[in-house]
Amino acid sequence: MTTVFDPGAEAARATDAILRDTLHGAHRGVVVDSPPGAGKSTLVVRAALELAQAGRPLMVIAQTNAQVDDLVVRLAEKNPELPVGRLHSSDSDPYDKALDELPNVRKSAKAGDLAGLDVVISTAAKWAHVKGVEPWRHAIVDEAYQMRSDALLAVAGLFERALFVGDPGQLDPFAIVGSEQWAGLSYDPSASAVTTLLAHNPELPQHRLPVSWRLPASAAPLVSAAFYPFTPFRSGTGHGDRRLAFAVPSDGSAPDRVIDEAAESGWGLLELPARHTPRTDPEAVRALALVVRRLLDRGGAATSERSPDAAPLTADRIAVGTAHRDQAAAVRAALAELGVPEVTVDTANRLQGREFDVTVVLHPLSGRPDATAFHLETGRLCVLASRHRHACIVVCRAGVTDLLDDHPSTEPVQLGVTVKFPDGWEANHAVFSHLSEHRVVWES
């Protein structure tokens, strides 16, 4: 007898186990690893609601203001009656104006004003300034793998127990100065919060969400194998569940052909002729902009499990991802010239946690003469290759595989530091060998 994989049931089982450990477990902490789009935010909201219902005051620590506002809105959607506190900074415009519409959300820059509310949410940076309050019995730390160990040190005194949720495959936190001095120490301040937590508390229960609801069946196996080789996950949808179609047929140009390839297979590689270029490679930037322009012009329609009718592929469902901010700025300028101002264009760091129907990505190694640790970083490629629900189109100069072969990883080995698998070199090769099956060559 073969067991049929039922993604919904699998995910529910995992969630139940997590909530059981969180609400009734004996340990002070619970760690949850979540691959891209596995319902991390849903889990956080659900855990928060259940803890609040159990009468346990809760603090939620997220990393950015956008994440905090998003969580507040989601909580209010699920339970409009729940008294929620939004602790914010004293800058101007500290929170999303949408929060003003929510009657049960109290906002303040002082933690004292929010005392007694069921749930209080803020960023780690703001929580670090809260002093002299009674510790919360419970905390949820969101995006804990993107939080630095020193940020956790600053806030850990505020709670007794905590649920740590995050995606280990995304970008690691970084420091703008060297921190080799502390490499190998269990509390290395530049390491991720989870690394430090588990180094000191190895007995904590660790869970994993097994199903990605975002990634389509065409992407989940690749992303899982390339970036999560030891903790595989599945897609929540099957091969026929999602479809991307275009009203206007291809005009035979390279952008149109790569769009068709990606609509069909979920992946497309638009390969430009090999060349060493500056970071803001004008030809590659132009190609990215053209692909986006054509995606919009061709009247795309996305069919998915969410609704029986096809949803139009609009500008807000498309994103462009780059490695560097100046590249993003160059793409924005090129899009503005083509009359496409509304598409999200950002770096991998800023696209973390976001979701689109189609993403167009400038490969981090495109046109480079060398492969540095920054450009090889596993998390960067993982973020860029896992933001889409339907298709991902990568724009790249030819010759990346040769470049990879010329630059094996040469980072110094630090004693006491757990080696992260897979390394960026390996992951890049895995992704590239898959992408090259969906290659469209740009003829200039």
Place this chain on the structure above:
Amino acid sequence: MTLITTLARLEAVSTGRAQPLTTVRHRHLTDHPLVLVPLTTAGEAGAPLGALVGTDRDAPRLLVVPQPRDRDLRFAFLTELADIVLPYIDAYADDVEAAERNETDPETGKRVKVEVELCADAPQLIVPGRAGIELVRLLGRSMRFRRTAEQDPETPYPAPPRVPLLGRWLTHYGERARVPGSSLLTALTDALSRHWATGQSSLEDQHLGALLAWIDPPRGESGAEAALRAELERDAQGQLVCPPAGPATDPAFDNKLLAPAIERYDRARTAFAAAEDGVEADDRLGELTAAERQIHELVASRTRPTWDAVWHGLDLLRTLPEGPRAADRWTRDRWSFTGHRDRVLAGEPPQPRRDDAVTAANKLATREREQARLEAQEALDDPLVMAGRRLGGEAFAGEVIDVVMAYSEGKRAAPRPLVTVRTDDRPHLGERAKVYRSLGGKPQSAEFVGYEADGSAGVSDNGGVLVVLRILDKMGRGKEPEPGSVPEKGEPLCFTLFEHEQRGGAKLPEPEDTPWTHGGPPGETEAAPPPDAVTPEDVL
């Protein structure tokens, strides 16, 4: 590497001379720095072979360890070094000025101003390169836990009296050198390559001789030729004409000159020890002294060129006027020096082997803040550095072409004038991005409102963009902005997308309150940690 540095390097290649990266000096230099040119022995980590040290360029003190594996000779070297460095440090410790510092009052918990001493100047240590800083750290590490006979009569190998103290100071200097913008302990190659771009890689820039060859090539020679000569040229005996700046020595020197000399010294020493009567001993002492003198001459011959190069490099740096904000960073160095002076005076134990969780996090936070401060201050001090930031889209300069008075909404209307700036730069302005300009040394912030369509305001068809900004602060409390606080039409301005001043971070818990996530409070620290255990290697 930023675009402007790449351009400068390309220009250096094509002109054959290093190109300036700055118009002012961004590192403070004191009037009397202590220069240290150390050499180590191959094959043993941090075993000193000798050093040239001093504050007078014409009269350096030469210290030599004729047999680097001999621990007694090594301690003798360290004692001599302490006798030079510690008096130099002490000379600065007593010259103080009154200063104020914010401290938390233990009773009320309020921040109060406390009158404290601040050393008027601080001793500055210059080494040729980064490897020199590493050696300073290593020497500090090897000395600060040593016990003197006075501290511990039982210790089998007591250290000479002042050696542990030297270790603590070298450790402090080595640690301070990790703080961006600090100048207490400066590697000359770092300071020079901050101010000039050569036509070679930054790795090659760490060769002091080659770096100086690019910056100040001999007459009639290009920087590239001179640098190549500095790296490779050997004399008839196969020795490098420009010896490496150390602490590591050239293997050809080790094998052909140093090893035979040390061997001769060892033989002479054994023979002297075996002498049976006074006449024989006198003869053999003569041989021993000659052998020792030979090693002295060898060490002098390898350190003196570097010594002269260091002073030459300092001269080059002094040709640049010091940037105004470099003095502010030097004041931080003086605080750091004063703080360590106070810890030593208070009888605190030496710095621990490893930082605890809170100390490590505090250090990292400080260094990140200092890095951001350094980058901002260098740009504000120096139009050439600012040009690099403008080229990178992080700043823009232009002329004010329109000012429209506007007010904020709300109960008390405050002035929020709209300023239109025409610029040829291409800043990466996001929606409602904050920008800053310097107004009388203080940052005034503004908000990006949008671009005005080119030409619509009747100006500029020459490729510039019109940036509309809303000024947000520094205009006083009244309804009318204070005079001079709002840009005027025609005024040239430079706005940055980065902040000019750094906010202090949140206060971390005390080490004894280290939370469970970070392993809880560190165990009771012993008053003075024991020195490293003696291993067979130590008594070879």
